[in-house]
Amino acid sequence: MAASIRDVAREAGVSVGTVSNVLNRPEIVAAATVTRVTQAIEQLGFVRNDAARQLRAGRSTSFGLVVLDTRNPFFMDLAYGAQRRAIDDGYTVLMGGSDDSPEREHSILEMFEEHRVAGVLISPVDTDLTQLWKLRHAGIPVVLVDRGSSDRSFSSVSVDDVEGGRIAARHLLEQGRRRIAFVGGPIGIKQVSDRLNGARSVVAEVADATLEVRETQALSVLEGRRIAEEILALPADRRPDAVFAANDLLAMGVLQAFVMTGSLRVPEDIALIGYDDIDFASAAVVPITSVRQPAVEIGATAVGLLLTEAQAGADATREQIEFTPELVVRASTVAGA
Amino acid sequence: MAASIRDVAREAGVSVGTVSNVLNRPEIVAAATVTRVTQAIEQLGFVRNDAARQLRAGRSTSFGLVVLDTRNPFFMDLAYGAQRRAIDDGYTVLMGGSDDSPEREHSILEMFEEHRVAGVLISPVDTDLTQLWKLRHAGIPVVLVDRGSSDRSFSSVSVDDVEGGRIAARHLLEQGRRRIAFVGGPIGIKQVSDRLNGARSVVAEVADATLEVRETQALSVLEGRRIAEEILALPADRRPDAVFAANDLLAMGVLQAFVMTGSLRVPEDIALIGYDDIDFASAAVVPITSVRQPAVEIGATAVGLLLTEAQAGADATREQIEFTPELVVRASTVAGA
DNA sequence: AGTCGTTATTGAAGCGTTTCAAAACGGTGA
DNA sequence: TCACCGTTTTGAAACGCTTCAATAACGACT
Numbered sequence: 141m142a143a144s145i146r147d148v149a150r151e152a153g154v155s156v157g158t159v160s161n162v163l164n165r166p167e168i169v170a171a172a173t174v175t176r177v178t179q180a181i182e183q184l185g186f187v188r189n190d191a192a193r194q195l196r197a198g199r200s201t202s203f204g205l206v207v208l209d210t211r212n213p214f215f216m217d218l219a220y221g222a223q224r225r226a227i228d229d230g231y232t233v234l235m236g237g238s239d240d241s242p243e244r245e246h247s248i249l250e251m252f253e254e255h256r257v258a259g260v261l262i263s264p265v266d267t268d269l270t271q272l273w274k275l276r277h278a279g280i281p282v283v284l285v286d287r288g289s290s291d292r293s294f295s296s297v298s299v300d301d302v303e304g305g306r307i308a309a310r311h312l313l314e315q316g317r318r319r320i321a322f323v324g325g326p327i328g329i330k331q332v333s334d335r336l337n338g339a340r341s342v343v344a345e346v347a348d349a350t351l352e353v354r355e356t357q358a359l360s361v362l363e364g365r366r367i368a369e370e371i372l373a374l375p376a377d378r379r380p381d382a383v384f385a386a387n388d389l390l391a392m393g394v395l396q397a398f399v400m401t402g403s404l405r406v407p408e409d410i411a412l413i414g415y416d417d418i419d420f421a422s423a424a425v426v427p428i429t430s431v432r433q434p435a436v437e438i439g440a441t442a443v444g445l446l447l448t449e450a451q452a453g454a455d456a457t458r459e460q461i462e463f464t465p466e467l468v469v470r471a472s473t474v475a476g477a
Numbered sequence: 478m479a480a481s482i483r484d485v486a487r488e489a490g491v492s493v494g495t496v497s498n499v500l501n502r503p504e505i506v507a508a509a510t511v512t513r514v515t516q517a518i519e520q521l522g523f524v525r526n527d528a529a530r531q532l533r534a535g536r537s538t539s540f541g542l543v544v545l546d547t548r549n550p551f552f553m554d555l556a557y558g559a560q561r562r563a564i565d566d567g568y569t570v571l572m573g574g575s576d577d578s579p580e581r582e583h584s585i586l587e588m589f590e591e592h593r594v595a596g597v598l599i600s601p602v603d604t605d606l607t608q609l610w611k612l613r614h615a616g617i618p619v620v621l622v623d624r625g626s627s628d629r630s631f632s633s634v635s636v637d638d639v640e641g642g643r644i645a646a647r648h649l650l651e652q653g654r655r656r657i658a659f660v661g662g663p664i665g666i667k668q669v670s671d672r673l674n675g676a677r678s679v680v681a682e683v684a685d686a687t688l689e690v691r692e693t694q695a696l697s698v699l700e701g702r703r704i705a706e707e708i709l710a711l712p713a714d715r716r717p718d719a720v721f722a723a724n725d726l727l728a729m730g731v732l733q734a735f736v737m738t739g740s741l742r743v744p745e746d747i748a749l750i751g752y753d754d755i756d757f758a759s760a761a762v763v764p765i766t767s768v769r770q771p772a773v774e775i776g777a778t779a780v781g782l783l784l785t786e787a788q789a790g791a792d793a794t795r796e797q798i799e800f801t802p803e804l805v806v807r808a809s810t811v812a813g814a
Numbered sequence: 815a816g817t818c819g820t821t822a823t824t825g826a827a828g829c830g831t832t833t834c835a836a837a838a839c840g841g842t843g844a
Numbered sequence: 845t846c847a848c849c850g851t852t853t854t855g856a857a858a859c860g861c862t863t864c865a866a867t868a869a870c871g872a873c874t
Contacts, residue, residue, distance in 0.1 A: 194859095
């Protein structure tokens with residue numbers, strides 16, 4: 141079908157080895173030969189076959205990225221950062237979304253492994269990391285993104301989510317809120333539980349403050365809306381006076397439901413804080429206070445770690461990089477902010 | 478390094494052909510052999526080498542998707558739809574963002590071609606489609622997404638953007654607006670010029686209505702903000718009373734700038750309509766009226782076309798599918814909506 | 815016992831590259 | 845003229861998989 145290097149060689153009257161050299165190390169080939177081969181390539185419309193090249197090379201020139209949700213702007217920004225950094229080094233990024241499903245995560249990783257990717261970036265759903273160990277054992281470096289490696293066995297680039305949780309809760313308490321609802325889930329996801337635990341620790345220090353947990357199935361706008369309706373259905377005296385949403389998507393859902401029904405004012409009746417600080421948070425009906433994570437930077441840094449680990453081989457040193465989250469105050473917690 | 482099919486064969490005491498059969502058509506292999514081989518696979522932690530498999534097969538089992546902007550929720554939704562549809566048929570989707578750069582688009586397509594993808598979905602920046610012809614000539618089916626094929630030479634899944642432009646302009650005129658500003662660009666992008674032309678045709682029919690074009694460098698929030706500042710800088714009597722933004726990202730940027738400075742009320746002083754109806758449009762400070770495109774469906778449908786075209790081979794019939802855009806009225810054009 | 819028909823397994827060819835030791839070439843100096 | 849040397853080019857051997865014609869195994873039937 142398509143022209144192969146062999147056809148080019150015949151057309152140019154040289155051997156396949158020479159064509160390959162023109163393609164990969166033109167400087168060692170005589171100038172006249174280079175032009176002849178180049179012409180033949182042009183002539184036949186030859187395009188390198190990546191599969192053959194990779195087969196020979198043993199491994200691919202792409203990294204795999206597994207995120208929790210491909211439609212979440214936070215992860216898109218992260219992916220964007222990863223991609224830009226990877227391209228600079230001649231790598232390409234394959235992305236898959238696990239949609240909070242361990243099975244899906246598993247099958248994406250399997251695909252990456254069959255592809256012999258040069259490394260894997262992952263924000264895992266599955267608490268069981270044995271598949272990641274298997275990957276490393278197979279010589280594929282793994283870097284955790286948006287999530288630390290508790291036992292330091294993997295390199296990781298993350299944000300201190302416990303501290304992020306504390307920051308959020310502290311801010312709400314400082315605004316005089318006492319009945320806080322934490323909205324997020326599945327709790328199995330480390331990022332979620334860390335944020336919750338951070339908030340809990342701060343709330344525990346204030347005598348009259350309480351924290352109520354409302355678990356969601358996913359970190360989506362829809363789930364936020366669902367929980368908000370639950371809250372609205374409560375008798376007024378049992379309602380929280382603040383909501384800490386585990387991410388901005390949830391926060392937006394919550395906000396939409398509150399605003400739509402018009403029965404609860406934000407922040408007067410109920411304050412709202414999100415997490416991630418996606419671009420859209422600042423553009424919301426009531427601009428949403430959020431705990432900022434540097435998404436693009438996380439992605440880029442993670443690819444950097446992957447690159448060094450890929451160079452170093454099996455005896456690479458693991459590195460845990462942790463960014464500090466940052467509070468961005470907007471009108472959803474402070475009237476007129 | 479990693480175990481090959483040959484190692485598995487040795488371990489299980491069978492030939493490589495048999496191992497391959499166990500992997501691909503277990504039903505033709507004796508049950509006892511299957512278990513023996515399966516055990517060996519388990520034992521050695523064997524993982525298929527995708528490169529070798531593809532090299533043999535001649536073509537990959539993935540589709541390539543080129544979008545204008547990977548961070549635009551509209552394209553993410555489109556990609557999501559494509560992915561879900563592709564997975565059902567055992568395909569995988571590779572995505573690349575051209576960021577409105579023809580060069581970048583070119584290099585992504587080149588990568589896809591080297592990868593021998595089974596098909597390409599593309600929302601082209603480049604008005605010159607010769608590279609796409611080249612792809613087709615190489616036996617790779619191409620489907621245009623979010624953009625029709627004017628001469629019907631390519632299959633496409635799109636929305637009637639001229640009609641979409643008309644809908645938007647008509648709506649603004651019906652609200653009594655007469656000085657409309659069109660914000661969008663680069664104008665070279667067909668979606669943008671179609672929307673503009675639709676709007677222009679409707680405005681031309683109303684004697685005292687005018688349409689002023691403000692071209693942007695990109696379809697981003699930032700560019701929207703920039704244009705809004707330009708508008709704010711105008712003397713009050715030269716200001717438009719409505720803005721039609723070529724997509725929701727721009728609309729959000731415009732809105733942010735207006736709201737932030739607080740000098741122009743939406744929709745009282747100036748109405749605002751966007752395009753795409755991304756999820757975030759409804760959650761904006763002032764919920765944004767928009768022209769809806771069924772992103773997920775477009776992606777899924779496009780993969781469907783690709784699948785049939787891939788089956789049919791070179792003599793496939795091209796099909797142009799066009800969805801009709803739908804007006805979604807919100808508060809940014811109708812007070813209290 | 816020999817033959818036929820199934821059912822299971824084998825072994826080798828080939829996909830398109832890259833790599834690398836070996837060969838060819840073309841001057842140079844003796 | 846010849847041996848030697850640096851520069852180019854060659855040709856064959858992998859890489860790991862799938863495919864397919866050929867072979868083997870094994871009852872059943874004549």
